Amino acid sequence: SRGKVLVSACLLGSAVRYDGRDNLIAHPLLQQLQTQQRLVSFCPECAGGLSTPRAPAEQQGNRVVTVAGKDVTAKFELGADLAVQTAQRQQVVMAVLKAKSPSCGVGQIYDGSFSKTLVNGDGVMAARLQAAGISTFSELQLTEASAWLANYDAIDA
Numbered sequence: 735s736r737g738k739v740l741v742s743a744c745l746l747g748s749a750v751r752y753d754g755r756d757n758l759i760a761h762p763l764l765q766q767l768q769t770q771q772r773l774v775s776f777c778p779e780c781a782g783g784l785s786t787p788r789a790p791a792e793q794q795g796n797r798v799v800t801v802a803g804k805d806v807t808a809k810f811e812l813g814a815d816l817a818v819q820t821a822q823r824q825q826v827v828m829a830v831l832k833a834k835s836p837s838c839g840v841g842q843i844y845d846g847s848f849s850k851t852l853v854n855g856d857g858v859m860a861a862r863l864q865a866a867g868i869s870t871f872s873e874l875q876l877t878e879a880s881a882w883l884a885n886y887d888a889i890d891a
């Protein structure tokens with residue numbers, strides 16, 4: 735069976751962002767995966783027990799804190815652990831994740847000062863998925879993601 739692709743739920747139109755909105759995108763890769771029934775929609779912050787809407791949060795070193803200074807690290811880590819469990823159960827091989835999010839960001843995240851300043855780093859879930867051997871891309875890297883999956887499918891065929 736073909737490997738599945740975990741996608742940040744907000745990118746698929748679920749209104750699960752901290753502000754109660756979504757980040758719906760349209761792209762041929764996502765349409766193809768939908769048709770092939772290979773999409774696994776997941777929001778780690780919801781899975782970790784945070785409500786929507788919720789306070790915005792950013793990583794500060796090894797912790798995740800809200801703009802009001804509340805430590806929400808445990809919920810972010812729980813959500814990331816549940817994502818890895820789901821990914822392994824569903825045979826996920828790749829993930830398409832929302833850029834810059836403290837959970838989902840790939841390669842760049844906000845620096846913890848709540849000033850829209852980016853630093854190199856990965857979201858909590860993105861890092862866990864990478865450590866579990868899953869290839870991660872943001873929605874800004876869908877050309878690369880499409881190429882990666884085409885290569886995977888060619889080898890897997």
Ligand code: SF4
Pocket residue numbers: 742743744745750751752776777778779780832835837838
């Ligand atoms: Fe989207 Fe990830 Fe934030 Fe959930 S945690 S709303 S999936 S960016």
